[in-house]
Amino acid sequence: MSDVSTASVDRKIDTSHMTVSATEVAIDIIGMNKWYGDFHVLRDINLKVMKGERIVIAGPSGSGKSTLIRCINRLEEHQQGQIIVNGTELTSDLKRIDEVRREVGMVFQHFNLFPHLTILQNLTLAPIWVRGIPKAEAEETAMKYLTRVRIPEQANKFPGQLSGGQQQRVAIARSLCMNPKIMLFDEPTSALDPEMVKEVLEVMISLAEEGMTMICVTHEMGFARQVANRVIFMDQGQIIEQNDPQGFFSNPQHERTKLFLSQILH
């Protein structure tokens, strides 16, 4: 059994807002290298993401996909090259790092909700204490996003009382409450029961429909086909191939890409 699901949505995807800006750069990674000790984990990464782009990063485990997107909000530090997010270059300057993190939302494989806070508190904590938004207003926004991910009735429960799919939708709503310009998804459906994958993908698709700039590390090739406008394939810390989904799936160029696709699509 492969853990790669090809879940897709049945409805027609509304592409009216899914326009990619031709001039506005959201993320610019230039000649970036990263090492874990002696191990060269990311090698010569060059990647320009335009505003409104929806990028799916695929690749075998250990290929550096997660490490790459974790560098974009500096959960991981890079040693060489430049990463510029929304015009702010990431350096060891803590102020700049927090500035970038405020504008970049991240969704994790294991949700990482705060178990000691209610759902509503999970959603309002950062808006109140990072953005300085009044509590009442933050709660209103939180309820708006909880309604959007279709679980407003769970607002006063604790994360431990929710199913995996619900927790992941809360995690997405939590990021959205900060009103981010970019969303990073780090294998958001990999830890979910098969029956819950779709409800999370639905939320991600609706985000894409609104024109959010998204980078998703995922094995959901159905999602990649339907939503992405670029698929990036990584192996051994390098970007091996990138193409639009159509070309990527039907006409892979690199041997490693062909092998990978033959392994996961059957």
Add this chain to the structure above:
Amino acid sequence: MTAEVRTEMAPALPPPRRSTGVGHWLRQNLFATPTDAIMTVVGALFLVWAVPQLIEFLFTKAVWPGGTVEDCRVMGAGACWAYIGARINFFIYGFYPMDEYWRPNVVFALAALLVVPLAIPKAPFKVVNALLFFVALPIVTVVLLSGGSFGLRPVPTDQWGGLLVTLIISYVAILGSLPLGILLALGRQSKLPVIKTLCVAFIELWRAVPLITVLFMASIMLPLFLPQGTSIDKLLRALVGVTLFASAYMAEVIRGGLQAIPRGQYEAAASLGLGYWKRMGFIVLPQALKHVIPGIVNIFISLFKDTSLVSIVGIFDLLNTIQAGTSDTNWFSPTQATTGYIFAAIIYWIFCFSMSRYSLFMERRLNTGHKR
């Protein structure tokens, strides 16, 4: 093969009735194996032998307050509670001047008045209450007890004693060691080498020294290093010593809690743009401290009992007043000392057991992880 399909869903049934009754309980808990049976019998025999004697000594043959020293001297008399009753003021206030007892009494009353609503989760005005208990109470206590202002007669700290001093030391050491311990634990995890080294050095130094040594150093060595003429109050030196000592232990317990927090929690908090102190204050510490409540209360309890060590530097805490009381020839009787120590044990037990129960209560209350 044709598909087998369930046509009716199986209804949910109540669980089968377990075998119950006294006989079943006994077999399960007391006589499950031959070893269990032997231990049960031995244990029961011990209780039959010990409990009546204890009851006799503590209650039926005891001399209650109002009795005289002659009653206590009768052969076979039990605990001399009359002696405790006669000297209770000394055990509570030490050498504090008798006509100024109202001052410690006001402090006791204020502390009780503030700690009760603070301990009840549903009571309102938590912030004000906490400020009063943690900030105002110490100031009032110092002003009131030491006197010298507002027309109050000065009472030097070497006249303070008994339960009053035990509670003061515990209050300061417990409330001082928790925040200090948190800072030290965070410092030990710091990426800044200077802060990390300082915290590690501090913790390892204090943990490697016995508390008695700390108290001796504070009360005998320290004055030798201080310039002529300056002196720091003996009680204050002991307070600082005990607090720093406890904070080193506290730091290690809290570090254990910090290590139990998954990295994902730090990362989620960071990815939302929360800075270091907000990450720690809102996300990491509330969870970490909750994990180590048993360890923290363990330190509180042992700290409360360790305050009795200050007697070796001549501070009259509860145990020391009781020890001093044993040489009171007016109440000389065969059970005088025993009664005193039993009394001390009861007092220590009441405070420690309350802390232990309260911590269990808080653990259950704060448990949000496994609610169904």
